[in-house]
Amino acid sequence: MQKIAELIKKEAESLLKENKVTAVWAWQPGEFYYDNSPVCFTAPEQLDKLVYNEFCPSNLGKYLMAGSKKNETMAVFAKPCDTYGINQLIKDHRIKRELITVIGIPCSGMIDIKKIKNQGVKGIISVSVSGDDVIVTTAYGDKNFKKSEVLLAKCMSCKGSDYMIADKELGEKMEVKCQKLNPEDGVKKLEAMTSQERFAFWQQELSKCIRCNACRDICPACSCEQCIFDNQEAAVAGKASANTAEEQMFHIIRAYHVAGRCVGCGECARVCPQGIQLGLLNTKFAKDINEFYGKYQPGADDDSKAPLVDYKFDDVEPTISAKGVR
Amino acid sequence: MLKINKAKWAELFAALSAQGTLYLPAEVDGKVDFTVWQDGTEVNLQATQTAKSIKNVFFPQIENLLDFKTDGLKLSVEQRMLPEEDTIAFGVRGCDVCSFEVLDKVFLKEPVDAFYKARREHCTIVSLACSAPDETCFCDTFAIDATNPGGDVTTWLVGDDLFWQANTDKGKELTEKIQALLAEGDEAGVNAQQKATKEIMAKLPLADFKIDPKIPAEQEKVFNSAIWKQLSDSCLSCCACTYVCPTCHCYDVRDFEIDNKVERFRCWDSCMCKDFTKMAAVNPRVSRLERFRQRYMHKLVYFPENNEGTFACVGCGRCLQKCPVSLNIVKVAKALGVAKDV
Ligand code: SF4
Ligand code: SF4
Ligand code: SF4
Ligand code: SF4
Numbered sequence: 001m002q003k004i005a006e007l008i009k010k011e012a013e014s015l016l017k018e019n020k021v022t023a024v025w026a027w028q029p030g031e032f033y034y035d036n037s038p039v040c041f042t043a044p045e046q047l048d049k050l051v052y053n054e055f056c057p058s059n060l061g062k063y064l065m066a067g068s069k070k071n072e073t074m075a076v077f078a079k080p081c082d083t084y085g086i087n088q089l090i091k092d093h094r095i096k097r098e099l100i101t102v103i104g105i106p107c108s109g110m111i112d113i114k115k116i117k118n119q120g121v122k123g124i125i126s127v128s129v130s131g132d133d134v135i136v137t138t139a140y141g142d143k144n145f146k147k148s149e150v151l152l153a154k155c156m157s158c159k160g161s162d163y164m165i166a167d168k169e170l171g172e173k174m175e176v177k178c179q180k181l182n183p184e185d186g187v188k189k190l191e192a193m194t195s196q197e198r199f200a201f202w203q204q205e206l207s208k209c210i211r212c213n214a215c216r217d218i219c220p221a222c223s224c225e226q227c228i229f230d231n232q233e234a235a236v237a238g239k240a241s242a243n244t245a246e247e248q249m250f251h252i253i254r255a256y257h258v259a260g261r262c263v264g265c266g267e268c269a270r271v272c273p274q275g276i277q278l279g280l281l282n283t284k285f286a287k288d289i290n291e292f293y294g295k296y297q298p299g300a301d302d303d304s305k306a307p308l309v310d311y312k313f314d315d316v317e318p319t320i321s322a323k324g325v326r
Numbered sequence: 327m328l329k330i331n332k333a334k335w336a337e338l339f340a341a342l343s344a345q346g347t348l349y350l351p352a353e354v355d356g357k358v359d360f361t362v363w364q365d366g367t368e369v370n371l372q373a374t375q376t377a378k379s380i381k382n383v384f385f386p387q388i389e390n391l392l393d394f395k396t397d398g399l400k401l402s403v404e405q406r407m408l409p410e411e412d413t414i415a416f417g418v419r420g421c422d423v424c425s426f427e428v429l430d431k432v433f434l435k436e437p438v439d440a441f442y443k444a445r446r447e448h449c450t451i452v453s454l455a456c457s458a459p460d461e462t463c464f465c466d467t468f469a470i471d472a473t474n475p476g477g478d479v480t481t482w483l484v485g486d487d488l489f490w491q492a493n494t495d496k497g498k499e500l501t502e503k504i505q506a507l508l509a510e511g512d513e514a515g516v517n518a519q520q521k522a523t524k525e526i527m528a529k530l531p532l533a534d535f536k537i538d539p540k541i542p543a544e545q546e547k548v549f550n551s552a553i554w555k556q557l558s559d560s561c562l563s564c565c566a567c568t569y570v571c572p573t574c575h576c577y578d579v580r581d582f583e584i585d586n587k588v589e590r591f592r593c594w595d596s597c598m599c600k601d602f603t604k605m606a607a608v609n610p611r612v613s614r615l616e617r618f619r620q621r622y623m624h625k626l627v628y629f630p631e632n633n634e635g636t637f638a639c640v641g642c643g644r645c646l647q648k649c650p651v652s653l654n655i656v657k658v659a660k661a662l663g664v665a666k667d668v
Contacts, residue, residue, distance in 0.1 A: 030652045030654075030657060031461075031531060031532065031646065031654075031656055031657065031660075032461055032462075032531055035646070035652035036652065037560055037651050037652040037653055037657070038560045038651050039556065039559075039560055040556060040559045040560070058650075058651055063559070063560070066559075118356075120372075122374060122458050122459070122460045122461070123458070123459065123460055123461050123526060123529070123530055124461045124531075125461065125529070125530070125531060138461075139459075139461075139526045139529040139530055140458070140526070204355075208355065210378070210387065210569050210570075211569075212564050212565050212566040212569045213564045213565065213599075214562065214564035214566045214650045216564075217562035217563060217564040217650075218562055218564075218650050218651075230599070230600055230601045231601075232601060232604060270650075271566075271650030273377065273378075273566045273569075273570055273648040274357075274377070275355065275356060275357055275377075
């Protein structure tokens with residue numbers, strides 16, 4: 001990863017120096033080893049702060065929206081999974097393709113610090129990663145982990161090392177090495193439940209929601225300029241978890257709205273401060289869409305028509321599909 | 327000093343809960359949060375930090391204040407009863423105990439918030455000293471002693487014993503009610519733990535973090551600093567940081583209409599939100615930069631200016647843990663500390 005970080009720095013430097021773009025989106029370090037933040041660099045001398053390591057999970061694509069509106073030229077570094085979200089934003093007319101330079105960067109999986117901390121690790125002073133070995137130095141002594149066992153859930157179901165959009169690629173492609181996770185497995189468990197059980201499951205899960213909107217704000221498919229849930233005039237505008245019905249409304253509407261556009265990046269579930277299993281909701285929609293309309297991967301391109309906005313003669317009839325006939 | 331062994335904790339919790347609704351840190355769905363104790367609650371006194379703060383015991387995320395009812399042309403107004411139920415907040419860490427003092431400066435100042443006051447007066451706070459501080463902790467920056475957290479009663483967990491010391495009249499009253507369960511203990515174990523904890527704290531990454539005195543002093547320069555642009559560019563304008571923060575206290579008052587009744591309620595709000603503070607028509611802070619700056623100006627500049635230098639942050643570290651993009655008060659204060667224009 002260190003080598004790639006160097007390549008990224010060099011690339012950013014030449015883009016800014018040669019005035020090919022006015023801004024470069026990358027990551028900068030935080031207080032600890034694991035809390036890198038997205039950052040917008042606008043001058044070459046800022047670049048000594050640029051970082052790329054196993055703790056850069058954020059997709060930077062959504063940050064291009066604000067600049068695109070102002071017709072700024074921007075470059076963005078994108079891991080393979082990030083490129084799906086960028087395509088989706090282009091397709092949804094939120095980013096102008098001609099203004100952006102996408103630079104694909106390889107990734108071997110991002111580490112989930114929560115998985116480490118949930119094992120009782122506290123007082124982290126530094127983290128060092130080499131191959132599959134992760135050594136966490138803490139004020140209470142060193143702890144060892146295997147990277148393959150502490151990856152983010154989204155990395156355990158990595159869609160592969162190819163870029164769906166890239167004007168340039170840096171370094172050699174890398175693979176995520178771990179026990180692969182199929183996001184549909186969780187959905188199958190839900191499908192096996194009775195409707196009462198499922199209702200109880202979601203009621204319990206969604207009652208944890210504090211309506212902070214982090215899931216919505218990080219989502220590359222949630223790109224409305226004015227979200228209905230921020231509209232004071234709409235009865236649904238809720239800053240508070242008024243009651244469970246309201247939270248359910250928020251999540252169901254969001255899930256419907258991103259259906260067929262959700263790229264399955266897993267960012268919503270990653271950022272939820274309450275640990276709500278949001279992926280299950282979106283994966284269920286994606287699974288149904290695949291079954292009803294044929295396999296479709298949102299964000300794999302920037303111009304195909306999504307199944308729900310495209311009518312074909314042999315499209316499934318909802319009433320019939322309920323009985324299992326296509 | 328008094329103590330009670332782990333074997334008797336179940337009895338302790340039952341006895342406390344007989345005195346009032348008992349909130350304590352417990353494991354729910356894989357995370358630790360303050361929960362109302364019931365038989366079978368998985369109490370967790372090991373976790374340094376609960377996911378959310380405990381401010382909702384005094385300042386619930388949502389509460390109804392008034393009802394308006396119409397009957398033909400007749401309008402009646404019914405005020406909601408003041409919340410006068412006795413509560414006990416158990417296992418509160420030092421940072422969170424101090425957060426109540428920050429909230430008091432807001433809600434107990436004229437005009438006093440009757441709902442907050444009623445809840446505050448009916449609550450007995452039993453604090454729990456820290457023995458395993460985390461890297462995100464920086465209570466020491468605000469001169470908060472994590473090893474002696476205060477409240478009405480202070481407790482220390484040493485091995486399998488919970489040491490107990492009443493600090494206030496309220497604390498003594500509670501102690502008397504459960505006296506039969508407590509045994510005499512000696513302080514040596516507590517003192518040793520306090521020393522060990524301080525040694526650990528000195529090794530943590532934020533041990534030397536201080537808020538530069540020029541920050542609260544140079545209001546105008548801080549306000550106009552160039553640091554806000556780059557930092558706020560990465561903010562998502564969600565409100566995770568404000569909702570998990572023990573000292574953030576903004577709220578909105580709204581009406582909810584059902585049938586021939588209107589419920590007037592208040593709910594948490596966040597200065598990070600686009601639709602915050604719709605004064606007359608719009609949020610006066612139209613840009614993300616202005617909203618982002620407001621949160622930190624409030625905590626580091628305006629609040630201390632109006633409250634004898636008290637910052638509206640207690641160093642609990644929740645915003646460091648929960649921000650989806652790892653922005654937080656430490657990052658901001660450090661950036662201001664080294665900013666050339668401040
Ligand atoms: S996985 Fe979540 S954050 Fe990602 S596109 Fe789908 S709904 Fe949005
Ligand atoms: S991030 Fe989690 S808590 Fe916040 S609104 Fe989304 S589901 Fe609710
Ligand atoms: S600003 Fe952050 S560290 Fe300070 S009290 Fe709030 S959540 Fe805790
Ligand atoms: S600082 Fe972080 S948690 Fe707070 S509003 Fe911005 S993105 Fe959300």
